[in-house]
Amino acid sequence: MLTVIGAGFPRTGTSSMKAALERLGFGPCHHMFDVGSDPDRARRWAPLADPAVVPDWEHVLEGFRSSVDWPAAFFWRELAQAYPQAKVVLTVRDPHTWIASMQTLIANGPARLQSENLAPEMTGLVENMNTTRPLLERMIREGLGSDKPFGVPLDEKDSLLAFERHVATVKASVPPERLLVFDVREGWEPLCAFLGVDVPVGEPFPHLNDSKVMQESIDRLMQGENIGLPFHPAT
Numbered sequence: 001m002l003t004v005i006g007a008g009f010p011r012t013g014t015s016s017m018k019a020a021l022e023r024l025g026f027g028p029c030h031h032m033f034d035v036g037s038d039p040d041r042a043r044r045w046a047p048l049a050d051p052a053v054v055p056d057w058e059h060v061l062e063g064f065r066s067s068v069d070w071p072a073a074f075f076w077r078e079l080a081q082a083y084p085q086a087k088v089v090l091t092v093r094d095p096h097t098w099i100a101s102m103q104t105l106i107a108n109g110p111a112r113l114q115s116e117n118l119a120p121e122m123t124g125l126v127e128n129m130n131t132t133r134p135l136l137e138r139m140i141r142e143g144l145g146s147d148k149p150f151g152v153p154l155d156e157k158d159s160l161l162a163f164e165r166h167v168a169t170v171k172a173s174v175p176p177e178r179l180l181v182f183d184v185r186e187g188w189e190p191l192c193a194f195l196g197v198d199v200p201v202g203e204p205f206p207h208l209n210d211s212k213v214m215q216e217s218i219d220r221l222m223q224g225e226n227i228g229l230p231f232h233p234a235t
Helices: 014-023 034-036 040-049 074-084 094-107 112-113 120-143 156-172 188-195 211-224
Strands: 004-006 089-090 179-182
Touching: 004 014, 004 179, 014 034, 014 089, 014 156, 034 040, 034 120, 074 120, 074 179, 094 156, 112 120, 120 156, 156 179, 179 188
Parallel strands: 004 089, 089 179
Antiparallel strands: none
């Protein structure tokens, strides 16, 4: 059963949030990484490409106590209704640095995974991406207002408007006492206060998955190194 629901777009510090929530005792935390690395999880999400499907969230998110990033964050409203006691964290960042990060991701992630010769270690990841591709395209279409194929650069103007619209919608829809609007650069204090837990003593807040690390990770994976997939294709 979820106790924390991440409502922020991909590339808003979701990997850092996953690490932070698990450190604070709210794990396991679901992230797109779990879809890319687990064929069973990908199959659980795949039917949600059809808007008419009514999800069984206990099945889709079985074993997780929190969630961040797409695909779960795309369904923030439905999850907030399904788990009325769960708190909601909306991760945010400067919209212009966000779109730059998204464009870098697309150029160095999905596009390369579809166009280059892949090492055998990448086969499972690509298969799981293909399983959830219709859902990913639904999220891009409805979440970002883009009808471009998966892996094609986004329209910057439309994406920025979608980002700002999403932030405004979450703020207007979730009661203030249930919502934390959070920039991961703020560190432990606001997150811990919101969740009612102590700040870890002597531990820096995790800052993971920046664009440089992502590109280096893809390069190493393309060369056939097994590095545990510290990034994922849609964050």
